[in-house]
Amino acid sequence: MKVQLQLKINGLPYRVEVEPRRTLLELIREDLELTGTKEGCGLGECGTCTVLLDGQPVKSCITLAVQANGREVTTIEGVEQADGTLHPIQQAFIDHGAIQCGFCTPGMVLSAKALLDENPKPTELEVRQAIAGNLCRCTGYQKIVEAILAVSSNEQRA
């Protein structure tokens, strides 16, 4: 028995039919082929599958697609501007060498975006708490924290 869902992903309306057991991650990656969202542990521990649901970070591998019905999802594909210009967080990750293998990056960027949207001038501790649910196997945390803090201080100057 499939369920019909209506949801917005990266600002675009979608009408999809899914089995209730389909996860939001499977819907995004496999049905809609938005492969920027990664699957790591599959059990809600590593945070690589992080997407924003109504602006708040959640782990899409342990969220059923039906739980996103009627809501707004942002994946890493929806972060850059329409003309392809990178989001300041993405640019800061590049500028600060905050990317090594890149696998945790989509989730890291989305957790950082949710933080900065809510709190444009976080402390270092707040940054670390915001990304505590995103594991980086390369252990590049220091540069990731520096990148996020750099974005917040730039925004204050602007």
Add this chain to the structure above:
Amino acid sequence: MKPFAYFEPATLNEALDLLDQYGEKARILAGGTDLVVQMKQRIVAPEAVINLRRIEELNFIEVDSEIRLGPLARLSQLASHPSFAGRMAILREAALAVGDAQIRNVATIGGNIANASPSADISPALLALGAKVKLARKGAVRVVNLDEFWAGPFSTHLKRGELIVGIFVSPLPEGGGAYVWTPKRTAVDETLVGVGAWLLIDSPKEICLRASLALSSVAPVPFRCRQAESFIQGKILSPETLCQAGEMAATEASPRSRADYRRTLISILVEEALIKAWNRALIY
């Protein structure tokens, strides 16, 4: 994950009808952070999943002369609620101890209690506050003390078709409290020992009038340390009293693994929780 019939009842009555119909073959979906993992690992394979998300009457946090928490209130809401600061910071501290930002944005208070994990963080905080749980099934409502709600690890005294519809602390207690904890060093930092403390102090004399102390992750279910509580009552919290209370609480626990280490941690964390609670109770 095995297939299941999926329901999104619009009202509490509809949900109770479905629960009555499916009984133990149904599972309730609130945030899903425990349930979806358990279904993926095939620890559970329910015939029906009942998602409560449309039932607005189960989603509230109200604090006045008492605390009323809806089972669908999310831990992130609990953590950011302005009422849970100062002497009431115990609930914010407990909410922030759970998982990470992504989990707290989704996980609910009702789910945290109903999952009946021995290491739940909200549970000792609510136990220290003397919380009660309101349960409803088709045609019947009852209220139980939270410490009579759990039957064992991941097991509750919920009857067939029964659902948590509210968590209450009434009246709002005087005094102050704290929740302190130490995690395992794993990916998800599951709690190794959690301590909830609530103290009522006679300010001029600085004597403890009432104490409640609850532990998680060191027994089959979160529990109140009744011996340590009665030991503290009527005393000034001197370093000796704190030390003895911690040791007493450690003997009341029954940790399954790493027992010596956990008992040492209990002594330390009970002292820390009591000092925090004492300071908060004195100020307010």
